[in-house]
Amino acid sequence: MTTYLIKRIFILIPLMVGITLITFSVIHLAPGEPVEMQMAMNPKVGKEARERLTKFYGLDKPLHEQYFSWVANIAKLDLGRSFSSDNRPVVDKIKERLPVTISLNVIALILEFGLAIPIGILAATRRDTWLDKGITVFVFIGFAIPTFWLALLLMYFFGVRLGWLPISGLHTLGSDSWGTVHYLWDMAKHLIMPVMVASFGSLAGLSRYMRSAMLNVISQDYITTARAKGLSERVVIWKHALRNALLPLITLLGFSIPGLIGGSVIFETIFAIPGMGQLFYQGVMSRDYPVVMGILVIGAFLTLIGNLIADLCYALADPRIRHGEG
Amino acid sequence: MDYKHSYLISIFWPHLKRNRMALFGGIIVLALFVVSMLAPLISPYDPSAINAFKVLSPPSWQHWFGTDELGRDVLSRVLFGSRVSLKVGFVAVGIAVSIGTVVGLVSGYFSGIVDATLMRLVDIMLCFPAFFLILAIITFLEPSIWYIMMVIGLTGWMGVARLVRAETLSIREMDYILAARCIGCSNTRIIFRHILPNAISPVLVSATLGIAGAILTESALSFLGIGVQPPTPSWGNILTSGKDYIEFAWWLSLFPGLSILFTVLAYNLLGEGIRDALDPRVKR
Numbered sequence: 001m002t003t004y005l006i007k008r009i010f011i012l013i014p015l016m017v018g019i020t021l022i023t024f025s026v027i028h029l030a031p032g033e034p035v036e037m038q039m040a041m042n043p044k045v046g047k048e049a050r051e052r053l054t055k056f057y058g059l060d061k062p063l064h065e066q067y068f069s070w071v072a073n074i075a076k077l078d079l080g081r082s083f084s085s086d087n088r089p090v091v092d093k094i095k096e097r098l099p100v101t102i103s104l105n106v107i108a109l110i111l112e113f114g115l116a117i118p119i120g121i122l123a124a125t126r127r128d129t130w131l132d133k134g135i136t137v138f139v140f141i142g143f144a145i146p147t148f149w150l151a152l153l154l155m156y157f158f159g160v161r162l163g164w165l166p167i168s169g170l171h172t173l174g175s176d177s178w179g180t181v182h183y184l185w186d187m188a189k190h191l192i193m194p195v196m197v198a199s200f201g202s203l204a205g206l207s208r209y210m211r212s213a214m215l216n217v218i219s220q221d222y223i224t225t226a227r228a229k230g231l232s233e234r235v236v237i238w239k240h241a242l243r244n245a246l247l248p249l250i251t252l253l254g255f256s257i258p259g260l261i262g263g264s265v266i267f268e269t270i271f272a273i274p275g276m277g278q279l280f281y282q283g284v285m286s287r288d289y290p291v292v293m294g295i296l297v298i299g300a301f302l303t304l305i306g307n308l309i310a311d312l313c314y315a316l317a318d319p320r321i322r323h324g325e326g
Numbered sequence: 327m328d329y330k331h332s333y334l335i336s337i338f339w340p341h342l343k344r345n346r347m348a349l350f351g352g353i354i355v356l357a358l359f360v361v362s363m364l365a366p367l368i369s370p371y372d373p374s375a376i377n378a379f380k381v382l383s384p385p386s387w388q389h390w391f392g393t394d395e396l397g398r399d400v401l402s403r404v405l406f407g408s409r410v411s412l413k414v415g416f417v418a419v420g421i422a423v424s425i426g427t428v429v430g431l432v433s434g435y436f437s438g439i440v441d442a443t444l445m446r447l448v449d450i451m452l453c454f455p456a457f458f459l460i461l462a463i464i465t466f467l468e469p470s471i472w473y474i475m476m477v478i479g480l481t482g483w484m485g486v487a488r489l490v491r492a493e494t495l496s497i498r499e500m501d502y503i504l505a506a507r508c509i510g511c512s513n514t515r516i517i518f519r520h521i522l523p524n525a526i527s528p529v530l531v532s533a534t535l536g537i538a539g540a541i542l543t544e545s546a547l548s549f550l551g552i553g554v555q556p557p558t559p560s561w562g563n564i565l566t567s568g569k570d571y572i573e574f575a576w577w578l579s580l581f582p583g584l585s586i587l588f589t590v591l592a593y594n595l596l597g598e599g600i601r602d603a604l605d606p607r608v609k610r
Binding site for chain 1: 446447449450451452453454455456457458459461462463464465466538542545546549550551552565568569572573576579583586587588590591594595
């Protein structure tokens, strides 16, 4: 296990270098010098900001030196300062937004897995019944529905038509002065629609995956053995089959992270949630270039870490990897 | 080539034909082609004709899908919007499939350091949340449909590369490749004449599904105002005004959204159908 861990962490290094290289090329791929472009696209940027930029990116130096100084800055967690009027360090901006996005995504993930696993098992154990077909239809609609449209529909029904749920933000204005319970209830109401939107798309994929994983396991010999021993179907499915069917789902957890982070742009923008996705969108719209670059790097690193955690969980859950040569 | 042709006719098509869901998807896909070709002929109105007397009027016999905030006919705009979706879907996927296939072939055929480098590149590209990467690149470019297709293509080739590489790895060991090498075929010839035709079928599936994905991405970008710019109608940017007028005009949100839903659904069903038809393990 330890060697596996060390190996796995060692692989991260070239990947991190690659991430910075690609982000760096995105900056330099753009036509013209980034500073010139910034000037042309955002007239609000003053002369002083321009000099600071030139200095920060070291644009007077050769390309490889620029890259190394930029990476050195990232290592010191210095991502430059935002172009917006508050002119704050990008790292600070990300720091205050990140917890919102991460906690929203974690809630969405828990909901997804909590629903997808039983749905997948149901579909697999009642294969080719009406229930299975109904779930399949639901899955295909889930694949095809644009998340932002789902958000609009929910807003229309629950926000506008029925007036049950608030349609933007995380809190009602002035909720700080309410009691804790009331405050939390208010926040929960604000979170219902964003979490539904965040989890719906992947829910379809996950339950489909769970179904095929379960079908795969059920057809194996040891399940037949368990049935032949006279175990009840419930024990066979939930104790013997489930554990092996869950394994591939762990890998899927890792794969779903970039999608979740990327998807946060959409639902945070629509529901006006002050998270990293909204910050990114605002950065893109105002061409706030340090913010965009900073979040791009951070987002990729987060994905990397998420994948690492998923791989470690897999290794922990699967004795073949834990005890193997790894 | 003859053999391939007969395979398509004798096994592939009958199987696809029997799969009703896939057939349904295929019919919608074909219908969309026809609609987008004939959009100027079948649209009841000019999609950009403004009518100040009919602002935000609900669906009626004159305007089946209602009108938008400028009094433009939503049905005509949705019909013209299908052109954008189709174009983006095919061009973006064309780019992604071309890059992915070449990377996969080269990586699988040459193995060793070339393979390791290319596959690390794939790993790195997969680390970026795709939507973030697309948005970041678009930040530096003037919004235009061509850039969008390019960027969606350039950020979506990794899956195809992995697929083709895996196929190539197994095909490379076949006797007929050894035979080709013995008679002195060049690497290029072996890769493109002997391996490519045999490695391409799984790509067909991911290309079909990829079109669905590209259409979704384009509509999301246009919805966020970074994609196709008004007045050119696209399903995504009609939904932008749908969002602005959600309290008064449900039809602005409903119809373009349903169009995206059915189009994506159709490509997904078709893709799944092709997958089943190609999969020898699925009982026929």
